[in-house]
Amino acid sequence: MAFVIAAGLVAMGVAQRTVFLGPDSETIKVSSEQDLPFTVIDSDVFEALPEALPGESGTLTISSDGPIFATYARTTDVLGWLGDQRFTHATADGGEIDVATVEPTVELEGDPEGRSPAGSDLWLESFTAEGTMEENFSFPEGMQLSVLIASDGTEPAPATIEVTWPIDNSTPSAPWFIGAGVGVLVIGLLLYILAVVHSRRSRGPRRKGQPVPLTGAIAIARDRHVAGEIDEAKPESAGEADAESRDDGPDDDGPGDDSGASAGTDSDAARPDAQDEPGPERGTAQREASPWSLRRRMRLALPALGLSVALMAGCTADVPAADPTPSPSATEEAADTEAAQQPAITETQAERIIADLSEQVAEADEKNDASLAAKRLAGTALEIRKVNYSLRGDIDDYKSLPQIPAEPIAILLPQAFDGWPRTVLTVVEDAEDETVAPTIITLRQEDPWHSYKATYVSQLRPSAEIPELAPPYQGAALVPPDSSFLQLAPEDVATAYASILKDGEKSEYAELFDIENDGFLAEVTQKRKKTLSNFNKTGEDTGKLSFGQRAGASDPFALMTLHSGAIVGVSVVEAETVEPTDADAVIRFEDDPVLQAFTGEENSAGGVRTRYLDQLFFYVPSQGSEEPIRLLGSSSSIRGAEVLEAETDSEDEDE
Structure with missing residues (x-):
């Protein structure tokens, strides 16, 4: 029977994993x-x-x-x-x-x-x-x-x-059925082995004493014992019985009574010496003390227990895969806020965009192709590249602009905005040359159908201290150009810095800027002094050299930092003007191929003006902060040159 139950349970478990298995x-x-x-x-x-x-x-x-x-x-x-x-x-x-x-x-x-x-x-x-x-x-x-x-x-x-x-087609009860079947099979085998062993033992010789013939007196005594009239005391010995008979004297039968003598003889014969070791008691006490009765009970209990386990295993319900309980996180809570907007790009997107930008600009630089550069450059960055390509086309050994590295991205600060246009700030290091200063870039996407294009490209200053920024997965808000929450509104930063380039510490904005640690200001000041010194060596008596500066025409860029400050990108135009002071004097520049390439002339009676375009990045603290405005990145490139008419106003600001 156990083997039949085992086979049924195993078959049921196998069927759940085969013929009854769902998709x-x-x-x-x-x-x-x-x-x-x-x-x-x-x-x-x-x-x-x-x-x-x-x-x-x-x-x-x-x-x-x-x-x-x-x-x-x-x-x-x-x-x-x-x-x-x-x-x-x-x-x-x-x-x-x-x-x-x-x-x-x-x-x-x-x-x-x-x-x-x-x-x-x-x-x-x-x-x-x-x-x-x-x-x-x-x-x-x-x-x-x-x-x-x-x-x-x-x-x-x-x-x-x-x-x-993929869906859950697991059958959790199948292993239980198979396991229960195997368990019942093992129990059946054990019982079978025990039965065989017991059968072999029962075939051996058994000891069985000869039945004792019962006499009348013993039969009567037995009956009285059963009735409880005689104590279960130990029988007297034969000597004591004879002495008692002598004391009592002969009974009515007399010494010649054969029946009395026969009774005494039979009684002695009925109690042999082996009676001193009493055999097992009979009746109920004998059955309770027998170990074989316990074995028979175990034989009945084990199959019943195995069958109960098998039936309980078969009733086990399928346990579906438990869904993990989600725990709330700060990111999820922030995502639920209606006002929260997603960052413009992810880190993966930024890596791909910067790599493509670097490749496109490098190819454009190699071919001097402004249209190719326009696929990834716009605004001030594209304007400077076009000028460089033009000069390189006219001057064989003219130096190209610094390459834009492809990786790694050291800083990424995207604008948190779901609409367009979108802006991104990034700092990219040069993996091939660690001595090259990191490049700071602003990217702008005008609409969903156009690519991100670099609008400002500068080199990070060696002493630049980048403020704390939001993580890339959070992004930052774009600061309005006329924001009053900063020490200077982004639209006023270029004008203020132009004033500092002109007057230095005497500028009305000098207290707002960290002039002492401004390396770019020191470079411009030193360059102007050197240029003026060289000019005065030959032209001091017949001409004059003046410098001018003003805010560039490009729109400022500003992204908020963690402490309510902003990183601001602006452009500043510098002008260097040489004019004659003598009516008969002529400004000659036949030894300057750059001026010749721009003007197509070798001299001018009215003078010549050269313009430079600076791309600058500043950290502007929040209103009320004790920190000064400090320069983060800068680059300066020639923008163009033109000859002046003799009667032209010598204002050193253009446009």
């Missing part, structure tokens, strides 16, 4: 009735299946007859990039997946043209394939992301899009 995954299809070039699937869709294993997201499978492009990014970025397009959008709400067509939210002139999504700075990671693609996305927690699927931006998106989740 280990579930798949849904995302399809649209219209052939649109883009399909968007929110990250919530990949987590919409309640039956999915904890911590597992859906696997995306795409099939197409042509090229396949897939990428994921923040939902706001994806929707912003598709603002002028019609597309298919799959969303999830309460475990239900909905697929709908979204109309354009941005009105453009004419019909919206298809465009390739490849290469956008908005994407966190991109994938390409031909025919079939299968990707398992691991989305970071705390970010609302979406997957964008396309062919090439003009052709319809792949029609076959499936999301597959």
Whole structure:
């Protein structure tokens, strides 16, 4: 019987893992009735299946007859990039997946043209394939992301899009059934072995005493003993019995009575010497003391116990995989705040953007191609590059501008903003040459369809002390140009520093700046003194040299630091003007190829003016702080030159 039960339990456990085993995954299809070039699937869709294993997201499978492009990014970025397009959008709400067509939210002139999504700075990671693609996305927690699927931006998106989740098809009771079956089998084998051993022992010789013939007197005594009339005292010896008979004298039968003599003889014969070692008592006491009775009870109890365990194992319910209990974190609480906005880019995006920026600018520098540089440069940074390319085209040995390193990124401070334009501050070190000063760069993205472009590029000063900044995953707010919460509004910083370049410690703004540790100010002052000294050696009697400075035309840039201060980027234009003081004098510069390249002349009767463009970064503390405004980074490059007419006003400020 035990073997039958064991076989049934094992068979039930094996069947749960084979013929009765359910599917280990579930798949849904995302399809649209219209052939649109883009399909968007929110990250919530990949987590919409309640039956999915904890911590597992859906696997995306795409099939197409042509090229396949897939990428994921923040939902706001994806929707912003598709603002002028019609597309298919799959969303999830309460475990239900909905697929709908979204109309354009941005009105453009004419019909919206298809465009390739490849290469956008908005994407966190991109994938390409031909025919079939299968990707398992691991989305970071705390970010609302979406997957964008396309062919090439003009052709319809792949029609076959499936999301597959792994589900729990475990059978926790199967091991119990199999284990119980094995246990019952072992118990059955043990009982079988015990039965065989007992059977063999029972076949051996047994001791059994000869039955004692009962006489009348013994029978009567036994009956009286059973009735309780005789004490269970030890029988008297034969000598004591004879003495008692002699004392009592002969009875009525007389000495010749054969019956009395026979009784005494039979009684003695009925008590042999072996009676001194009494045998086991009979009746109930004998059964309780027997060890074989305990063994018989155990034989009955063990199979019953094994069967009970097996039945209880079979009743064990499937235990579903426990979902981990999420614990609240500061990041999640911050994400729930409606006012909180996400940083413009992540560290991964920044690394990719800076690497591409470095590569594009290096190629443009090599080819002297301003249009190529314009793909990653704008504003002041592009203007300076164009001037450099022009001079290098005219002067064979003219030095190129410093290269922009690709890695590593030492500091990243993105603007926390979901809209456009967006701004990012970064400091990049040179991995190949540690002696080169780190490069401080501002990046700006005008809209979702354009790349990030560097607007300010300078070298970090050796004595620069970077203030405490927010972490990259948090970002910082952009400070308005006219902010009154700083010691100087960002729009006034360039004008104030131009005053310091002119008057030094006598400037009205001198008390606000850390002039003593300003290396750039010292360099400009020293250069001007040297230039003036060289000019006076030959032209002091016939001409004059003057210097001018003013705020640049580019918009200031300012991102907030942790202690309510700001890092501000501005431009300052310096001017160096040489004019004749004698009507017959002529300013000659035939030995200066740079002036010749700009002006196309070798001399001028009215004079010549050379302009320089400075890109400067400052730390401006908050209003009420005892810290001074200090310079963080600087660069200065020639901007241009022009000859002056004889009657031209000699103002040393232009534009």
